[in-house]
Amino acid sequence: MQVQDVVVVGGGSAGFFGAIRVGELAKMQGASVKVLLIERSEKLLSKVLVSGGGRCNVTHACFDPAQLCTYYPRGGKAMRGPFNRFQPRDTIDWFKDHGVELKTEKDGRMFPVSNKSKTIADSLLHAASMAGVEVQTGVSLQSFGRDAEGQQGLRLECYHHSEARSFSILTKTVLFATGGTTGMQKILSEAGITVTRTVPSLFTFVIEDERLKDIPGLSVPMAAVNFSSQSYGHTTPQQIGPILVTHWGLSGPAILRLSGWGAYRLAESGYRDAIKVNWLHPKSADEVFDVMQKLRSDSTFGKRIAVANPAFSQIAGRMWRKFVLGAMIAETARWTDIPNRSLRNLAEHLTGMELAISGKGVYKDEFVTAGGVDLAQIDLRTMESKQLPGVYFAGELLDVDGVTGGFNFQNAWTTGWIAGGGMFERISADN
Ligand SMILES: Cc1cc2nc3c(=O)[nH]c(=O)nc-3n(C[C@H](O)[C@H](O)[C@H](O)COP(=O)(O)OP(=O)(O)OC[C@H]3O[C@@H](n4cnc5c(N)ncnc54)[C@H](O)[C@@H]3O)c2cc1C
Numbered sequence: 001m002q003v004q005d006v007v008v009v010g011g012g013s014a015g016f017f018g019a020i021r022v023g024e025l026a027k028m029q030g031a032s033v034k035v036l037l038i039e040r041s042e043k044l045l046s047k048v049l050v051s052g053g054g055r056c057n058v059t060h061a062c063f064d065p066a067q068l069c070t071y072y073p074r075g076g077k078a079m080r081g082p083f084n085r086f087q088p089r090d091t092i093d094w095f096k097d098h099g100v101e102l103k104t105e106k107d108g109r110m111f112p113v114s115n116k117s118k119t120i121a122d123s124l125l126h127a128a129s130m131a132g133v134e135v136q137t138g139v140s141l142q143s144f145g146r147d148a149e150g151q152q153g154l155r156l157e158c159y160h161h162s163e164a165r166s167f168s169i170l171t172k173t174v175l176f177a178t179g180g181t182t183g184m185q186k187i188l189s190e191a192g193i194t195v196t197r198t199v200p201s202l203f204t205f206v207i208e209d210e211r212l213k214d215i216p217g218l219s220v221p222m223a224a225v226n227f228s229s230q231s232y233g234h235t236t237p238q239q240i241g242p243i244l245v246t247h248w249g250l251s252g253p254a255i256l257r258l259s260g261w262g263a264y265r266l267a268e269s270g271y272r273d274a275i276k277v278n279w280l281h282p283k284s285a286d287e288v289f290d291v292m293q294k295l296r297s298d299s300t301f302g303k304r305i306a307v308a309n310p311a312f313s314q315i316a317g318r319m320w321r322k323f324v325l326g327a328m329i330a331e332t333a334r335w336t337d338i339p340n341r342s343l344r345n346l347a348e349h350l351t352g353m354e355l356a357i358s359g360k361g362v363y364k365d366e367f368v369t370a371g372g373v374d375l376a377q378i379d380l381r382t383m384e385s386k387q388l389p390g391v392y393f394a395g396e397l398l399d400v401d402g403v404t405g406g407f408n409f410q411n412a413w414t415t416g417w418i419a420g421g422g423m424f425e426r427i428s429a430d431n
Pocket of ligand 1: 009010011012013014015038039040041045046047048050051052053056057058059139140141142177178179180183184367368394395396397405406407408409410412
C-alpha cells in the first residue's frame, strides 16, 4: 500500500502545475511532502506537445482579470477571483523563472520564443523533477473514497496497465486534473460530485454550399460572423476575425470562437444551424453598395468584367468570383451592366451571407470540452471540493472553457497553481 500526502491524477498542464506548486512550496518551507502524479497513458503532457500547431499557445496577453473572464463562454464570471490570484502576467513570470521566455503575437496569443511546445513540456518536466514530484505513467485511477481506517483521509483504487494489477494509494489530498474526458464522469458521480452536461467546443463547421466549393485554403483576414437567429435561448456575441474556407466548410479563429459560444445550441440542434457572415466587416451593406456604385460609374473600372475584378482587396479573386456568381450576376456582366437591384443584392450577399451548417468538423484543431465539474461545489479560493475535504480539481475537467487564443491553458495554469497552494495549506495545517 502506497502512502502519499498528495496524489495528482492526470499528467497534463493542470496536473503538472498543481504538483509542481505543492512540491515547490514544500521545498521553500523545508517541509517534507510526498507528491505523486499518476497518468494513465505512457505519454506525459501530450496535449501541451500537440497544442498550438506544435508551438503551444501558452496564454494570452490580457492582463485585466475582468476582461480575461469575457473570453470564457462558460465559467468566466466565477473565474474572476482565481484570475485575480494567478493571471497571464503570473504565467509569463512563472515560465521566465523556470527558464522559458514567452513572446506575444499581433493578435495577443503568447508562445514560447523557441516556437516549440517541447520547450514548455520540458520546463514542466524539469520543474516537477526539481520539486521532488514522483511521476508514474500507465497508471489509471479507477475509483476513490474515504479511507475506512481514517488515517490518511482518502483511498484511491488504481490500476497499473503494463503490470496488469490493481493497487491502492492512501493520501491526505488528491487533485483531479483529468481533462475533458468523459471517463472520469462515473468515478466522480459515484463520489457525489456533480458534473454538468459535457459537449464539444472549438470546432469547425461543415457547410455544403456552392459559394464555398473549390476554394479551400482561401481566407478573409477580418470577417464578422454570428448565428442567423438567436434562438434556442442562447445568446451568442458576434465574432470578428479571420475566416478560412476548408474542403468541408469554414474554419479560422472567428468560426472556432463562435463554435465555443454556441457549443450547447449546436449540440441541441444536432449541429444543424445557420450563420450570417459579413466578409467585409466593418462595412455595412449600404457602405459596400456605395463603394460598388462609385466603381461602376468609373469610366475605366466600369467596363471591366465584374466576376474577374474584385471591388474589395480583402476578398481574393477566386473567392470574389464565387460570391458574385452566387449573387446571380452573370459571368459575362461588366460592372456597368449591373442594375442597382443586383448591385444591392450583391452588397447584401457580401455583408450578410447566410450559410447553413450541416455538421461539426472532425479535425480537432484546438478542441476542448465544455461542461464539467460544477463550480458551485468548489471553493474557488483553494479549488477544494466543498463537500469532500481533501479533494481538489483543476483544468479542463472543470465547467470552465475558453475560446481559442491560449485561454484554455490559462485556466489550467491558474486552477492548477491555486489547487497546489490549497493542498499545501491543508497538509501544513494537518501536520
Ligand atoms: C489539438 C489541440 C490543441 C490545443 N491547443 C491549445 C493551445 O494552443 N492553447 C490553449 O490554451 N489550449 C489549447 N488546447 C486546449 C488545451 O490543450 C487543454 O484545455 C488543456 O490541455 C487541458 O489541460 P488539462 O491538464 O486539464 O487536461 P489534459 O491535458 O487533457 O490532461 C489530462 C490527463 O489526465 C489523464 N487522465 C484522464 N483520466 C485519468 C485517470 N482516470 N487516471 C489517470 N490519468 C487520467 C489523461 O490521459 C490526460 O493525460 C488544445 C487542445 C487540443 C486537443
